Amino acid sequence: MRLLHTSDWHVGRTFHGRDLLVEQESVLGGLADLVSDERVDVVVVAGDLFDRAVPNAEAVAVCTRVLERIRAAGARVVVTPGNHDSAARLGLFGGFAAAGGLHLRTRIADLAEPVLVPDADGPVAVYGIPYLEPETARHALGVAERGHAAVLTEAVRRVRADVAARGTRSVVLAHAFVTGGEPCDSERTIAVGGVQDVPGGVFDGFDYVALGHLHGQQTLAEHLRYSGSPVAYSFSEARHVKSVWLVELGPEGLAGAERRLLPVPRALSTLGGRLDDLLLDPDHTPVEQHFLSVVLTDRVRPLDALRRLQVRFPHAVHVEWRPEGGRTGELRFGDRVRGRDDEEIACCFVEDVRGEPPAERELALLRAAIAAAAREGDG
Numbered sequence: 001m002r003l004l005h006t007s008d009w010h011v012g013r014t015f016h017g018r019d020l021l022v023e024q025e026s027v028l029g030g031l032a033d034l035v036s037d038e039r040v041d042v043v044v045v046a047g048d049l050f051d052r053a054v055p056n057a058e059a060v061a062v063c064t065r066v067l068e069r070i071r072a073a074g075a076r077v078v079v080t081p082g083n084h085d086s087a088a089r090l091g092l093f094g095g096f097a098a099a100g101g102l103h104l105r106t107r108i109a110d111l112a113e114p115v116l117v118p119d120a121d122g123p124v125a126v127y128g129i130p131y132l133e134p135e136t137a138r139h140a141l142g143v144a145e146r147g148h149a150a151v152l153t154e155a156v157r158r159v160r161a162d163v164a165a166r167g168t169r170s171v172v173l174a175h176a177f178v179t180g181g182e183p184c185d186s187e188r189t190i191a192v193g194g195v196q197d198v199p200g201g202v203f204d205g206f207d208y209v210a211l212g213h214l215h216g217q218q219t220l221a222e223h224l225r226y227s228g229s230p231v232a233y234s235f236s237e238a239r240h241v242k243s244v245w246l247v248e249l250g251p252e253g254l255a256g257a258e259r260r261l262l263p264v265p266r267a268l269s270t271l272g273g274r275l276d277d278l279l280l281d282p283d284h285t286p287v288e289q290h291f292l293s294v295v296l297t298d299r300v301r302p303l304d305a306l307r308r309l310q311v312r313f314p315h316a317v318h319v320e321w322r323p324e325g326g327r328t329g330e331l332r333f334g335d336r337v338r339g340r341d342d343e344e345i346a347c348c349f350v351e352d353v354r355g356e357p358p359a360e361r362e363l364a365l366l367r368a369a370i371a372a373a374a375r376e377g378d379g
Contacts, residue, residue, distance in 0.1 A: 001119040002039055003171060004031065004075070005245035005257075007046035007212030008229035010084065011066075012059030015233065015291060016317035023265035025062045027230050031244070032069035034260055038246055042117055042124075043075045046212030046227070047082025047131055047175030049090065071101050078103045078115050080128035082175040082212055087130050105173070106130050108140045112158040116168075121251040124207075125168045127159045131175040131213075149198045152176055156202050163206070169253055172203065175212040180220050186234035200224055207253040216240050223254055230262050235293045235318070238268040266291055266315065275302045279312055292316040297324045300356045342370045 011024055031043065050059060070077055079102070081087040091106030098104070103115045105128025114125035129152070137151040138144070141158075152174065163170045177183070179197045200220050203209040209224045215237060217228035227244050229237075242262045248255040269287040271278055272295040278284060292313050296305055301321050309316040346366045350358045358366060 001041050001117065001121075001124050001249040003208070003210075003247040003249065004034060004038075004040045004043045004260075005046070005208075005210040005225065005227045005247055006031065006043065006230060007175070007210070007227045008048045008082065008215055009045060009063070010048055010051040010229060010231075010233060011063045012055045013051035013233055018291075018315070018317055020231065021058055021062050024231055025066060026265050027242075027262055028062075028066040029069055030263060031066070031230075032073040034244070034246075035070055035073035035075045038260070040073075040075045040246070041119065042126060042171075043070050043077050044126070044171070044173050044210050045077070045079040046173045046210045047080050048084045048212060049079055049081070051084050053084070053086035053089065067102060076101045076103065076115070076117060078105060078126050078128055078173065080105045080173045080175060080212075081130045083131045083133075085131070103128070108132070108137060108155075111155055112162045114162065114166075114170075119249075121169075123166075123168050124171060124249055125163060125166055126171045127162075127173065129155050129159065129172060129174045148176060149202070152198050153202050160205055169249055170206045171208045171210065171247075171249070172206050173210045173212070174203070177213055178203075178211060178220055178224070178226075181211075181214045181218055181226060182216055184215050184234060184240075185236040186215055186229075186232075207249060208247055208257075210245075210247075217243055217245075217259070222257075225257065231265070232268055235268055235270060235291075238270065268293075270295070272297060274298050275305055275308065279308065284313075288313055290315060293318040293320075295320045295322055297322060299323050299325070342374075343367060346370065 009028060013020060034040065035043065049063060067077060081090045087106040091104050094104035094106060108130065111127065111129050114127045116123045116125055132151045132155060134147055134151050138146065141151055141154045143150050143154050159172060176198045178200050180200060203224055207223060211224065211226045214226045215229040215233060218226040225245055228240065228242065230242055232240060232242065242264065243259045244262065245257045246260050247257045267290045269290040270293045271284060275296055275298055278294065292315060294309060294316055296302060296319060306316060306319045309319065343366065
């Protein structure tokens with residue numbers, strides 16, 4: 001049996017305000033070609049199919065078209081919700097969807113009931129553990145202890161008992177932060193009381209565990225892997241090589257897992273330097289069509305910097321100003337204003353924000369404003 005492990009589609013997510021639906025449909029729709037070319041039997045999505053609990057109509061339409069293409073290519077699809085999804089909404093009409101080969105495993109009560117997928121060596125039991133919010137899940141699972149590890153341990157115990165009773169090969173989907181995984185900036189924290197890790201040993205004994213939540217592809221053990229997100233959602237993912245796992249199950253269990261690279265609809269890059277240099281330097285031609293994060297080092301904050309950058313780099317989406325020779329530390333507010341009059345405080349603020357002191361005309365305006373405020377206070 002061949003299984004394609006994906007997760008964290010986040011359909012409907014934006015990138016620094018830019019809509020990504022076209023890029024997402026391009027990449028995700030290509031999974032159907034992988035299904036055909038690699039003779040994939042099952043595609044799994046280990047959480048966060050959508051980016052929000054109530055996705056808009058356009059995101060739902062994109063997701064529907066992608067899932068229809070995958071089904072038409074011949075694979076069953078098993079989906080579990082993540083911490084971004086709404087389990088209740090995602091599972092709506094799940095019973096009807098299963099008849100068409102789309103299995104939505106969203107209910108805690110059903111987590112030990114697998115999707116049974118037959119092959120020449122007998123059935124494979126595919127279990128979908130939805131994202132378990134600790135406070136909600138511990139009551140549903142009858143767990144006294146708080147935290148992610150406690151509720152997931154109980155959920156896996158129930159799954160393991162069902163696997164033992166059936167004697168089948170097993171695949172488990174779970175959306176969690178497993179100890180040893182490397183996070184990036186685009187994941188929403190799932191920490192409870194400062195703790196979000198779940199020990200990898202919780203998942204011992206299964207043929208394959210398809211993890212979701214972390215956006216970089218990772219191998220924690222031969223049977224325990226993150227597929228990562230199919231599209232980059234932060235500049236911290238600029239060096240990620242987006243891909244999915246093609247997993248092979250033989251008669252005795254896991255026979256191997258191989259990466260299959262995904263296309264990059266628009267690369268991510270970062271630039272730094274003075275604004276005028278960035279706009280003129282021919283060395284930056286290769287990144288003109290990339291999503292760009294730019295750090296400006298001008299001594300004075302440039303006006304309307306993002307709009308000016310977008311003349312050359314239309315997909316520049318993020319700008320920071322870090323002036324050359326700027327302060328390396330910050331004083332407390334009280335220390336900054338102690339012993340200074342209103343005019344000095346106002347002028348220092350302008351200089352801090354812009355990188356140069358106010359001009360004479362601006363200084364006159366500041367003095368007039370301070371005087372007017374003083375007269376109003378006296379009145």
